[in-house]
Amino acid sequence: MIPKIFENAFLASPQMAWYIFWTVIFFFVVYSLILLYHWMRYSESGAVTLAASLVYFGGSIVLINIMFFSVINFVG
């Protein structure tokens, strides 16, 4: 029952997926800015900061792409 209601909510309003997508992106941007601030402000090694940034944003881009194309596929 509960999953069907959940699914029905999305089928009735596919835009809900976009709302969730942009909400998650918003929180991701805020959180990432906080992380970047701490790395740049307090890290004593530029190389470590660079490596951490590359891994973090590299992985995040992959996941965000999956989210994006999943929403596209769902909404149609």
Place this chain on the structure above:
Amino acid sequence: MLNLKGDEIIKKVVRKHWFVLLLELAIPIIALPLPFLLYDVVSGQEFVIGAKTVSVALPEALLSFFGAVWALIIWMKLFGIWTDYYLDTWVITNKRIVDIEQKGFFRRHTGSFRMERIQDVTIEINGILATLLRFGDIHVQTAGESREFVIKGIPKPKRLKEEILRQSDIVVEQTRSDEYIKG
């Protein structure tokens, strides 16, 4: 990062042992596949609720969307934990020890104590893993306020203790020498 004074130079930057980080990362890593496993178990199953029979099934696109959202949340959490680990440091200079502790994102505690104030340094290694992986706690007792500084879970505590005592001896000798020259 650190304001060094005069002829002060950094001798060593100490962070917690990698195993301590791994323990903290373990919970989010274990939590990552749980929703997928749960869905795997209940999908396709039929449940009787009241007079109705329902089955659990989500469109594949929706499934991959929520899976990616969950993975992104866990990914962010992992880097938050790593950041907290990376910013907790003991900086040992030729003049003092600076204890930097990052408590969450918006609390940062920095304390320092001068080498000549160090009275006692003890180490503590508890457990089989700590013994095999060579990590433990260091307690530094300082003069004056009888304050104790502790850093937990650091690698090779015995070597660090020797380094601290060596630097402390150098500073004390230097201080005595300066006082002798003045006197």
